Amino acid sequence: xxxxxxxxxxxxxxxxxxxxxxxxxxxxxxxxxxxxxxxxxxxxxxxxxxxxxxxxxxxxxxxxxxxxxxxxxxxxxxxxxxxxxxxxxxxxxxxxxxxxxxxxxxxxxxxxxxxxxxxxxxxxxxxxxxxxxxxxxxxxxxxxxxxxxxxxxxxxxxxxxxxxxxxxxxxxxxxxxxxxxxxxxxxxxxxxxxxxxxxxxxxxxxxxxxxxxxxxxxxxxxxxxxxxxxxxxxxxxxxxxxxxxxxxxxxxxxxxxxxx
Numbered sequence: 001x002x003x004x005x006x007x008x009x010x011x012x013x014x015x016x017x018x019x020x021x022x023x024x025x026x027x028x029x030x031x032x033x034x035x036x037x038x039x040x041x042x043x044x045x046x047x048x049x050x051x052x053x054x055x056x057x058x059x060x061x062x063x064x065x066x067x068x069x070x071x072x073x074x075x076x077x078x079x080x081x082x083x084x085x086x087x088x089x090x091x092x093x094x095x096x097x098x099x100x101x102x103x104x105x106x107x108x109x110x111x112x113x114x115x116x117x118x119x120x121x122x123x124x125x126x127x128x129x130x131x132x133x134x135x136x137x138x139x140x141x142x143x144x145x146x147x148x149x150x151x152x153x154x155x156x157x158x159x160x161x162x163x164x165x166x167x168x169x170x171x172x173x174x175x176x177x178x179x180x181x182x183x184x185x186x187x188x189x190x191x192x193x194x195x196x197x198x199x200x201x202x203x204x205x206x207x208x209x210x211x212x213x214x215x216x217x218x219x220x221x222x223x224x225x226x227x228x229x230x231x232x233x234x235x236x237x238x239x240x241x242x243x244x245x246x247x248x249x250x251x252x253x254x255x256x257x258x259x260x
Contacts, residue, residue, distance in 0.1 A: 023059060023060055023088065024057060024058065024059050024088070025057070025058045025086040025087060025088045025090065025092070026055045026056065026057050026058075027055065027056045027058075027092060027094075027099055028054060028055055029054050029055065029056060029098075029099070029118055029121065030054075032054060032118035032119075032120045032121050033120040033121070033142070035097070035098035035099065035121050035122070036097050036098035036099075036121065036122040036123070036124055037056060037098055037099050037101070037115075037117055037121050037122070037123050037124070038098065038099070038100045038101065038124045038125075038126075039101050039103075039115070039123070039124065039125045039126070040100075040101070040102050040103070040125070040126040040127070041081065041102050041103045041104075041126075041127070041128060041131065042103040042113060042125075042127060042131060042133055043103055043105045043106065043107050043109060043110045043111055043131050043133065044110040044111045044112040044113070044131075044132075044133050045112045045113075045133050045134050045135075045136070046112075046113055046115070046125065046127075046133055046134075046135050046136070047112070047113070047114045047115070047136045047137075047138075048114075048115045048117055048123060048135075048136065048137040048138070048140065049114065049115070049116050049117070049137075049138050049139060050116075050117055050118070050119030050137075050138065050139035050140040050141065050156075051116050051117070051118070051119060051139065052118075052119060053116070053118055054118055055116075055118070056099065056115065056116065056117050056118070056121075057115065057116040058086065058088055058090060058101075058113060058114075058115050059088075059113065059114045059115070059116075060088045060089065060111055060112070060113050061111075061112040061113065061114060068087075077089075077104075079104035079105070079106075080104075080106070081102055081104045082102065082104060084104055088113075089103060089104055089105045089111065090102065090103055090104065091104055098121070098122070107130045107131050107132070110131075110132065110133070117140065119139055119140055119141045119142075120141055120142055121140070121142055122142045122143040122144070122145075123137065123140060123142070123143075123144050123145070124144075124145045124146075125145070125146045125147070125148065126146075126147050127146075127147065127148040127149065127150070128149070129149035129166065131149075132150065133148075133150060134150050134151040134152070134153065134168070135148055135150070135151070135152050135153070136153045136154075137153070137154045137155070137157065138154070138155045138156050138157075139155070139156045139157070139175075140154075140156075140157050140158075141157070141158045141175075141178075142158070142178075143159065143160045143161070143162075143178075143181070144157060144159065144160075144161050144162075144163070145161075145162040145163075146162070146163050146164065146165075147164050147165075148164070148165045148166075148168065149165060149166040149167055149168065150165060150167065150168040151165070151168035151169045151170070151171075151190070152165055152168065152169075152170045152171070152172075153169075153170075153171045153172075154171070154172045154173065155172075155173045156173065156174075156175040157172065157173075157174060157175065158174065158175060158176050158177060158178045159174065159177060159178050159181075159183055160178055160180070160181035160182070160183055161183050161184070161185060162183075162184045163184070163185045163186070164184075164186050164187075165186075165187045165188070165190060166187075166188045166189065167188065167189045167190065168187065168189075168190045169187065169190040169191045169192070169193070169252070170185055170187050170190065170191075170192045170193070170194075171192075171193045171194075172185065172193070172194050172195065173195040173259065174194075174195065174196055174197055174259065176197060177196070177197055177200055177202075177243060179242065179243045182243075182244040182245070182246065183243065183244065183245045183246070184246045185245070185246070185247045185248070186246075186247070186248040186249065187248075187249045187250070187252060188249075188250045188251065189249075189250065189251045189252065190249060190251075190252045191211075191249070191252040191253050191254075191255070192247055192249050192252065192253075192254045192255070193254075193255040193257070194247065194254075194255065194256050194257065195257040195258075195259045196217075196238075196256065196257070196258065196259055197259050197260070198258045198259060198260060199239060200238055200239060200242070200243070201238065201239040201240055201241060201242030201243065202237070202238045202239070202241065202242050202243045202244070202245055203235075203236075203237055203238075203241045203242065203243070203244045203245065204234075204235070204236050204237070204238060204245045204247070204256070205233075205234070205235050205244075205245065205246045205247065205248075206233070206234045206235075206236075206247050206248075206254055206256070207232065207233045207234075207247070207248040207249075208232055208248070208249050208252065208253060208254050209232060209248075209249070209250045209251070210232075210250065210251050210252075211232075211249055211251065211252045211253040211254065212253050212254075213232075213234060213253065213254040213255075213256070214253065214254070214255050214256070215255070215256035215257070215258075216257060216258045217238055217256060217258055219234075219236055
């Protein structure tokens, strides 16, 4: 009986391992610092995690089972946007600039993906408005460019950043700050909440057309706490000026916070 239990346990473990493997797709990146990962048309939430490695690892979470049915043996899944060459609903192409990935699932089959990315790669995300997905990025140390219609949440990033959304909040927490290129962050209808290093040297332009602006940086007001810095448009220098930031929302407030 003990032997049967051990064998059964081993079979279950092997099946679980096979299932996990089948739900991952990996791409090797030879030159991470000079490569860009371009992602488009993801139908569900997209979570990107930077790490110290040289592979991009795609993992679908929940949603429709991607396993090929028995009747389709020898065939590849085909979608309106192309052929799935990954087994996880994605079309992946290598090019001179890096790697381009298109999610082939229709917006009616929302599916969340997590993506582990070498932290030194640049990342570009284009998300059309029919896809109801929020974008989360953590721990990336290169340029990030995002065009979306929903919320964008970045943590532990360095930039440079070009972020744009139509109807969603933008939250960014910097671990440090890369210089050399301007930063552009804007939302048509949503709040913008930015946490910058306390010692940042930057030229800041803030615009909130129908909202207000708050900060605990020193804008010449000696009062303490998170204070309204006044007006719908503000240009100022932090610590003598430096990196250029343009932060704008049409309908929402801007929160500019002092980090560590």
